[in-house]
Amino acid sequence: MSRMERMRELIDQLNDYAYRYYVLDDPAVSDAEYDKIYDELSALEKKTGKIEPDSPTQRVGGKLLEGFQKHTHLAPLWSLDKAQSIGDVVAWQERTNKQMKALGLPDASYSLEYKFDGLTINLTYDGGYLIRAATRGNGIVGEDVTEQVKTIQSIPLKIGFAGKMEVQGEAIMRLSVLKKYNETADEPLKNARNAAAGAIRNLDPIQTAKRHLDAFIYNVGYIEGKVFQDHQEMISFLRDNRFNVSTYEKVFSDVTDIEAAVDKVERTRDRLDFLIDGMVIKITDFKTREALGYTQKFPRWAIAYKFAAEEMTTRILDVTWDVGRTGKLTPLAHLEPVELAGATIRRATLNNYEDIMRKHAAIGANVFIRRSNDVIPEILGASPVQDGELAPIEKPVYCPACGTELEEVGPNLFCPNSLNCKPQLTSRMVHFVSRDAMDIENLSEKTIELIFEKLDIKDIAAIYTLTGEQLLAQEGFKEKRTENILSAIEKSKTPPLANFIYALGISNVGKKTAKDLARTFRTYERLKEAKFEELVEIRDVGEIVAKDVVEFFHNENYMRVVQELFDAGVQPQEDAGVVTGGKFEGKTFVLTGTLTQYTRKQAQELIEGLGGKTSSSVSKKTDYVLAGEDAGSKLRKARDLGVAVLSEDEFKEML
Structure with a gap:
């Protein structure tokens, strides 16, 4: 041998x-x-x-990495809509039943799974080998953490299936492992969830290996050369390929039968050796899933039942007021430290001064706090049992950061000094450099605070004036770090228009609205000149948003900052917009089955690039159904309605 x-x-x-x-x-x-x-x-x-x-x-962990590379997932990683009660789950079933009946689909069955509380990971296999591992990121693009994930012993480096596929799961740290780790750790870890996330995002894989993480795999997000009939078949496939799959498997014919099972898990979850924060309920049949499709955020065929938030009582020691990006002041309660949901809690939020009064919060008061998977818990209200002197929480008159007299707008307090109030400037910068905005890597909130403090920066445009000499003169800045920051700043100068619009921080303009504005007006100049009447004609843009957009572009201070960005070399790219005059203009396509010559994303881009639209459901308004292998109910409905059905070869010929 x-x-x-x-x-x-x-x-x-x-x-x-x-x-x-x-x-x-x-x-x-x-x-x-x-x-x-x-x-x-x-x-x-x-x-x-x-x-x-x-x-x-x-x-065992490789060499120290210099930074995280981006990874674009083969298929989107969706988040789940949430239910706070069984009543919410029943309401969800009633909605899906109505949709299934309209589509002529059979009655559904439902799987019940743990909702693991760790860090979502996406694993890519090709030729039978693990070739990439990534974090969820924004669902489209994550961070490459292949070397870190390879240290997880329960994740196979080689599997039997030789095709290309992506599977999703949750990286976790078992509670028993956390306990053992803390027995010898110089700095004990407080929470298994954060311990797992911190280990995966550690640039030193050797340190990741020391935490002995585990992982549960629960979904095939993308696969070539194979079609699953239902959830059970998919889970069997994962198990056959030696993935670590949860042993908790239950299937129900009606969600009302789930209540007892969910209640039992919630009552006994402290016996598990890992954290869960709820249960996931999914329709098992894959053709039904395909027919129901997705909203912009969630699959319609699944829902996450959230366990009741854990509560604890503690005492308010002090209250400070934080100033946000918009100038809004938020009261932050400082508490006697208390253990809650595996973490030591020292702070909790109160929404505004009205909230303080309503909840009878006061310095020295015993209060109930609740942590529902949030970093900072919420104060629910004062305990009926008080055992000391109470001091009222004073409503501030002046901004605690810059001393400007505050303004009251409804129940909230605002600092009007948007040009020179440091917390406002810092928060705007954090938003400006974020992934979905200008996407400037290596600029953490602490780094931004240091830049404002030491370099006397006054607005977001000034980031483009930073020099290597300025950064190297600051404590903790070495050549590599400085080079990475300046390179990221330079790279950000040609952002997609939608990212640039979102980065500007226009009130009530989130990522989706920014994308809609970019597609409609295509250039910054056209958007700047947009009239109120034009804006309200855009779907999902109401009068409030339209008013905020118009006011933003008529604000001299904001326009001065935008001009400074342009003077510094920032040039947002023109958006392709909604294609007109293309071969498929006015035509609606529905894609069904497994496509072999294109991915779904490629087919959608081809259709939209020629002016067409894609839809998730077949109706009389559908012009074409592009049917791949194993097409099901959508194909049957298309034939019943007399909608034209295209094979991939016929679609290719049309192109």
Whole structure:
């Protein structure tokens, strides 16, 4: 037997042992036997200079990384709509039943799963090997964390399926592992959720390996060459390919039957060795899922039931007022430290002064706090039992940051000094550089605060005047860090128009509205000149948003800052807009089944690039249904309605 053959034999043997130990919890050999085989493999790899991509020696953590690279997912990673009660789940079922009836779909069955509380990861496999691992990011683009994820023993480096696919799961730190880690850690970790997220986002994979993370895989988001009939078949596929799949599997015919199961899990979740913060309910049939489709944010065929937030009582020690990006003041309560949902809580929010009065909050008061998966909990109200002197919380008259007299707008207090109030400037900059805005990497909130403090920057445009000499003169700035920041700033000068609009921080203009404005007006100049009447004609742009947009472009101070951005070389790209005059103008397509010559995204882009539109459901207004392999109910409905059905070859010929 050659050295390479022996190495292959050892790798397969060790990976099988690891699968039995970490996934099946059924060890086949002692640790000493495993270590002996592992040492033999390591020695052979050193002698041959060859390391196979699925070798377990790749799990110890590689060299320190310089930064995270972006990874575009093959298919979007959707978030889930949330239900706070079983009544919300029943209402969701009634909505989907109505839609299914209209589409002629059969009655649904529902899977019930744990909603793991860790960090979502997206794994890409090709040729049977793990080739990429990424964080969720914004659902479209995440961060490449391949080296960190390779340290997770329960994630297979090699699988039986040879096609290209992406699977999603949750990286977690088991509570027993957290406890053991903290016994010897210089700085104990407070929370398993943050411990997992921090480990995955650590640029040193060796440090990630030290946390001994685990992962549960629960979804196939993209796959080539295979179609699943239902959820159960997909889970079986994952299990057959040696992924760590949750042992909790239940299927119900009606969501009302789920209530008892959900209640039991909620009452006994403290017995689990990992954190969960709810349950996920999904329609099992994949053709039904496809027919129901998605809203802009969520799949219509799934919902997350959130467990009741955990509550605790503690005492308010002090209240300070934070100034946000818009100048709004938010009261922040400082508390006696208390353990809640695995974290030490020292602060909690109060919405405004009316909220303070309504909840009878006061300095020295015992209050109920609730943490519902938020970093900063909420104060629910004062406890009926008080055991000390109380001091009222005073309503501020002047801005605590700049001393400007405050203005009251409804129940809220605002600082009108938007030009020189440091917290406002800092918050605007944090928004401006964020991923969905100008996407300037390496500028953390602390870095931005330092820039404002030390370099006397007055507005967001001044970021483009920063020099290497200025940054290198600051404590903690070395050549590599400075180079990365300046490179990211320069790279951001040609943003997509939608990103630029969002970055400007126009009141009530979020990411979707920014994209709609970009597609409608295509250039900044046209948007700037847009009339109120033109704006309200855009779908989902109401009178309030239209008024805010018009007022923004008539504000001299804002326009001065925008001009400074342009003077510094910022040039937002012209948006392609809604194509007119194309071959498919006025035509609506529905895509169904598995496409083999194009991805769905490619087909949609081709259609939209020629002026057409795509829809998720078939109706009398549908012009064409592009049907791939294993097309189901949409194809049947298209034929019933007499809608033209295209094969991929026919679609290609039309192009």
